[in-house]
Amino acid sequence: MEVFKQLKEFYWVEKKYLVSSILCLMAATALGLVYPNMLRILIDDVIMKNRFELVPALSLSLVGVIALKSTLQFFHGFFGGRLGNRVAYRLRNACYDKLQYLSFRYYDNAKTGDLMSRLTADLEALRNFIGFGFAQILNMILMVIFGGIMMLSINWQLTLLTLVTIPLLSFTALRLEKSIHPAFREMRLAMSRLTTAVQENITGVRTVKSFARESHEVNKFAEKSNDYQENQISVSRVWGRYFPIMELLANISAVILLISGGIFVIHDKLSIGEFVAFFSLTWYIIGPMWGIGFHINNYTQSKASGERMLELLNEYVHVKNVEHPVVLSGDAMKGHVRYDNVSFGYGDGPMALTNFALDAAPGKVIGLLGGTGSGKSTVIQLLMRAYDVKQGKVTIDGIDVRELDIESLRGAIAPVFQETFLFSASIRNNIAYGMKDATMEQIVKAAKLAKAHDFIMELPLGYDTVVGERGMGLSGGQKQRISIARALIRNPRILILDDATSAVDMETEHEIQAGFRELMAGRTTFVIAHRISSLRHADEIIVLDNGRIVQRGTHEQLLAVNGTYRDVYRIQYADRPDNDSATAADAWIPGEPERGFAGQKQVQSEGRLYH
Numbered sequence: 001m002e003v004f005k006q007l008k009e010f011y012w013v014e015k016k017y018l019v020s021s022i023l024c025l026m027a028a029t030a031l032g033l034v035y036p037n038m039l040r041i042l043i044d045d046v047i048m049k050n051r052f053e054l055v056p057a058l059s060l061s062l063v064g065v066i067a068l069k070s071t072l073q074f075f076h077g078f079f080g081g082r083l084g085n086r087v088a089y090r091l092r093n094a095c096y097d098k099l100q101y102l103s104f105r106y107y108d109n110a111k112t113g114d115l116m117s118r119l120t121a122d123l124e125a126l127r128n129f130i131g132f133g134f135a136q137i138l139n140m141i142l143m144v145i146f147g148g149i150m151m152l153s154i155n156w157q158l159t160l161l162t163l164v165t166i167p168l169l170s171f172t173a174l175r176l177e178k179s180i181h182p183a184f185r186e187m188r189l190a191m192s193r194l195t196t197a198v199q200e201n202i203t204g205v206r207t208v209k210s211f212a213r214e215s216h217e218v219n220k221f222a223e224k225s226n227d228y229q230e231n232q233i234s235v236s237r238v239w240g241r242y243f244p245i246m247e248l249l250a251n252i253s254a255v256i257l258l259i260s261g262g263i264f265v266i267h268d269k270l271s272i273g274e275f276v277a278f279f280s281l282t283w284y285i286i287g288p289m290w291g292i293g294f295h296i297n298n299y300t301q302s303k304a305s306g307e308r309m310l311e312l313l314n315e316y317v318h319v320k321n322v323e324h325p326v327v328l329s330g331d332a333m334k335g336h337v338r339y340d341n342v343s344f345g346y347g348d349g350p351m352a353l354t355n356f357a358l359d360a361a362p363g364k365v366i367g368l369l370g371g372t373g374s375g376k377s378t379v380i381q382l383l384m385r386a387y388d389v390k391q392g393k394v395t396i397d398g399i400d401v402r403e404l405d406i407e408s409l410r411g412a413i414a415p416v417f418q419e420t421f422l423f424s425a426s427i428r429n430n431i432a433y434g435m436k437d438a439t440m441e442q443i444v445k446a447a448k449l450a451k452a453h454d455f456i457m458e459l460p461l462g463y464d465t466v467v468g469e470r471g472m473g474l475s476g477g478q479k480q481r482i483s484i485a486r487a488l489i490r491n492p493r494i495l496i497l498d499d500a501t502s503a504v505d506m507e508t509e510h511e512i513q514a515g516f517r518e519l520m521a522g523r524t525t526f527v528i529a530h531r532i533s534s535l536r537h538a539d540e541i542i543v544l545d546n547g548r549i550v551q552r553g554t555h556e557q558l559l560a561v562n563g564t565y566r567d568v569y570r571i572q573y574a575d576r577p578d579n580d581s582a583t584a585a586d587a588w589i590p591g592e593p594e595r596g597f598a599g600q601k602q603v604q605s606e607g608r609l610y611h
């Protein structure tokens, strides 16, 4: 019950539907008691006394009762359906809302398939129980109480004899609930593993096919499917153990009634009409008792589902606003970024960044260079407050990012990541995603700056072309250019280019960067790149190794000394006769495609060292 207590806020607001649905069901159940009584009247007062003129009136009242009962049942279904759907709607939105605000840390380990199954299968189980299951359990209890009272009013000795098995039946039902609940919980988990497998397989289908691992995937799925099947079978096993016992106990009641009721009739302690009414009342009680297993099934399933929903809803949010956060205003903000001896490690893992210090004055361009896993992206993640620092602090305009309103903080930063994600929507909407109410003019301007306009115009539907999952495929470089446009449209104070041009050729990169330079003016910019050509204009270049700063300075300063930067430079410009020259990179002319592409090949092969 604890689960449903915790979920109260979702269904209690709909109490008018809950109460109406229960009242209708109660009234319909109470009307059901009229049938056995009519049987008694028919036998004792009509047949036994030969008063057949009463039959039409009796039949008409029966029709009236049936009509009324059906109407009440209709309204029970109507209100129950409304209740279930509204509760499901609230819960679904609450879960989705929670998913939006859960921190990056949660998503580091979260499984999409599992989350999908919580928001679909688990939610459906809860909807059914809250809408109907709960009222049906209550109905069952009411039937037993109403029926019991009526039986007691006919003959209390016979009632006690007949219902002697009820405590045993209830005890067995409770035992069943206890043993079937863990099985259901396991079944839900197996279901979520199954959805995760399907989701991962579909997402990674290109990798599966490229490595010809279809049969491996089939076997992997078969294992998970088998787990689910085993779970279903174990539930049936528990079910199979208890069901015959419950059926036996229910039937014992009927046998006791037939024997003792018969004796009562023979000794004139009970009329035949009362006996028949009694018999039908017994089924009125025993019938729902049989359904007890189904209701328990329903209840435990929804309890297991409720636990999984609550687990998500109660998930701790690691990064959230302080009580009175400072809201950054776009116009007043300068974009002065400082890292004061920042250290950070993911979870309990090793330090990803150690004593990182940086003072980026407004409008400055900071370049970050370093090998794979050296901590470049972590620098950015901490600025966006994807994670909270473990030591030191990151400030913007002198305010600790932990004091800032998260929405305004992230709103002031426009990131372009190496991995581009486009929504299944038109290119226009994908670019406009970076800014509310963007005009077509602004969209086109951003696309032109990102050097995306020309290829978009060549598409049959231009800016209305649907991309992403459902849409047409774009090349990696084209997708990257759309995501650059999405960041640029935001007119951000702080611009982040995290390997943003890795998928475009050097010539396009140069063109995009020319656009960037126009845009970077007055904005603090962080550029993470593996190509020296992307970083050389930075005001300060920081070279990272294993989370520590190993070198810092301008392009010229770094080239002038021995160190990682110069080594990387030499590798990338190895095919050039003047690779020792500090100005070699500057001498590269984008209009010379042969040299440019030669350079690119180097980056792709040897540059792997740095990626």
Ligand SMILES: Nc1ncnc2c1ncn2[C@@H]1O[C@H](COP(=O)(O)OP(=O)(O)OP(=O)(O)O)[C@@H](O)[C@H]1O
Pocket: 108, 346, 347, 349, 352, 370, 371, 372, 373, 374, 375, 376, 377, 378, 379, 610, 611
């Ligand atoms: N979400 C995460 N959870 C746990 N560890 C992480 C996570 N992200 C990064 N790391 C670890 O932190 C370290 C720094 O990673 P980071 O992504 O900052 O490197 P990077 O320099 O940006 O690398 P790359 O150039 O490959 O993108 C690495 O050791 C990495 O394994």
